[in-house]
Amino acid sequence: MDVERGKNNSRPGPPPAPVVAPYYYEEGETSSAAGREWTAWIVPMVVVANVAMFIVTMLINNCPHHTQTLRRRCVATFLGRFSFQPLRENPLFGPSSSTLLKLGGLEWDKVVHQHQGWRLITCIWLHAGVIHLLANMLSLIFIGMRLEQQFGFVRIGVIYLLSGFGGSILSSLFIRNSISVGASGALFGLLGAMLSELITNWTIYSNKAAALLTLLFIIVINLAVGILPHVDNFAHIGGFLTGFLLGFILLIRPQFKWIERRNLPPTTRAKTKHKPYQYTLWVIAMILLIVGFVVGLVMLFRGENGNKHCHWCHYLSCVPTSRWNCGN
Numbered sequence: 001m002d003v004e005r006g007k008n009n010s011r012p013g014p015p016p017a018p019v020v021a022p023y024y025y026e027e028g029e030t031s032s033a034a035g036r037e038w039t040a041w042i043v044p045m046v047v048v049a050n051v052a053m054f055i056v057t058m059l060i061n062n063c064p065h066h067t068q069t070l071r072r073r074c075v076a077t078f079l080g081r082f083s084f085q086p087l088r089e090n091p092l093f094g095p096s097s098s099t100l101l102k103l104g105g106l107e108w109d110k111v112v113h114q115h116q117g118w119r120l121i122t123c124i125w126l127h128a129g130v131i132h133l134l135a136n137m138l139s140l141i142f143i144g145m146r147l148e149q150q151f152g153f154v155r156i157g158v159i160y161l162l163s164g165f166g167g168s169i170l171s172s173l174f175i176r177n178s179i180s181v182g183a184s185g186a187l188f189g190l191l192g193a194m195l196s197e198l199i200t201n202w203t204i205y206s207n208k209a210a211a212l213l214t215l216l217f218i219i220v221i222n223l224a225v226g227i228l229p230h231v232d233n234f235a236h237i238g239g240f241l242t243g244f245l246l247g248f249i250l251l252i253r254p255q256f257k258w259i260e261r262r263n264l265p266p267t268t269r270a271k272t273k274h275k276p277y278q279y280t281l282w283v284i285a286m287i288l289l290i291v292g293f294v295v296g297l298v299m300l301f302r303g304e305n306g307n308k309h310c311h312w313c314h315y316l317s318c319v320p321t322s323r324w325n326c327g328n
Contacts, residue, residue, distance in 0.1 A: 042153035046160065047137050050183060053125045054094075054133050057103055058082045061095035084129070092129025100126055100181050106168055108176040112303050120172070124164035124182040136183045143190050155250040155298035156190070163189020163243040169296040170238025173306035174313060178232075185235035189243025191219055196247030200281050204253060226317060229326055233317040240256050241292070248285035 012177040062081040063074035075084040075093065085091045104122030111119050147196060148156045167185020195215055198205065205211060219240070227231025254273045299306070307314055318326035 028225030037151050038152045040145045040148040040153075042157045043140060044146050046144070047140060049135065050125060050127065050137060054127050054130075055082075057095050057099060057126065058084075060103065061085070061099040063096075067096070080213060090129055092131045094129025094132065096128065097179050100128065101179050105179040105181045106171060107179050108172050111172055112301060120165055120168040121161075123168055123181050124183050124186055125181070128181055132182060136187060139187050140183065140190075143194070145188065147190060147194065151251055158261040159189055159193050159243050159246045159250060160186045163192070163239040166242030166293070166296075167235035167237075169293070169300060170241075170306075171232050171235040172232045172300050173296065173304065174317065175232060176305065177199075180232045180235060182232070182235070185239030186223070188236045188239040189246070191215075191222070192240040192243030192245075193247035193251055195219065196244045196281075196285070197251040197253075200248050200251070200278050201253045203255065203275070227315070227319040229318050231317070237316060241288070245289040245292075248281045249289070252282060 017112065024041065059081060063083045063085055064077065064081060067074055067085060072086045072089070077083045085096050087093075088094065097105075101110075103126060104119050105126055106119050106123035106240055112114045127136065144156060144160070164186035167188065168180075171180050171185070198208075198211060198215060202208060223233065223236060223240070225231065226236045252274060255275055255278075314326070320326045
């Protein structure tokens with residue numbers, strides 16, 4: 001999940017246990033039809049990079065030096081400068097909001113008025129606490145490893161980074177008064193890519209309806225968690241939509257009759273590598289992706305407030321109840 005850290009250090013809710021996507025099995029799968037099995041290395045490297053970045057964040061945070069008072073005591077002081085902020089400030093066992101902002105946390109004012117567009121990327125490598133980090137990294141391992149083994153590090157790496165970037169853009173358009181960090185925009189992009197991959201390669205899967213319903217259920221549950229306070233659901237939605245479109249572009253598989261054309265009679269061989277509907281979805285997705293990025297970036301750097309163009313959209317990120325409100 002992407003965690004939204006308020007400037008007044010209000011308490012973010014603890015993230016849920018990671019929910020991961022199922023695996024699918026191809027119909028008539030053979031060694032040639034299944035395609036090359038890649039060795040997953042980019043996903044483990046991303047996990048290592050995120051853990052290393054969190055260690056650096058805690059090193060710079062140095063809670064005992066900056067926070068320790070009689071009323072505000074650091075947590076796990078035996079860790080020295082790696083100890084955590086007081087739980088009232090950060091119940092996720094992590095650094096302060098000021099440290100996250102210093103290291104590249106996403107904030108609208110700094111992106112738009114101080115021309116720090118690099119924060120749209122750096123924020124996906126930061127995490128608000130140990131719980132936040134564990135939830136995202138476990139999800140990345142379960143989702144990303146299988147995808148990388150199927151499609152290779154280049155395509156999955158591109159989907160991960162562009163989805164995180166797309167999530168940051170949508171988040172900045174709708175959230176102005178909070179700091180946002182976390183990799184879950186990128187994670188939701190992988191979920192979105194799994195859904196579009198299932199759709200565009202529909203004919204090669206068995207148990208299609210069950211696979212689709214299971215994946216949709218997982219996506220809906222994860223998006224529903226985003227309506228809790230202090231969870232940046234706009235990053236989730238932006239990442240999901242980006243990954244969904246990228247899946248049609250990057251995860252397209254050739255049809256079975258094309259792969260096995262040498263073993264089939266001439267009359268039954270496929271004449272094209274992909275089916276017509278796959279080409280159609282590829283073109284539509286490419287157009288929507290380019291238009292979406294261009295429009296989003298233009299609106300962002302012009303200082304547009306997305307809430308003025310969509311008065312109900314704030315409910316997508318937080319729904320007020322008798323137990324909490326959605327203020328910063």
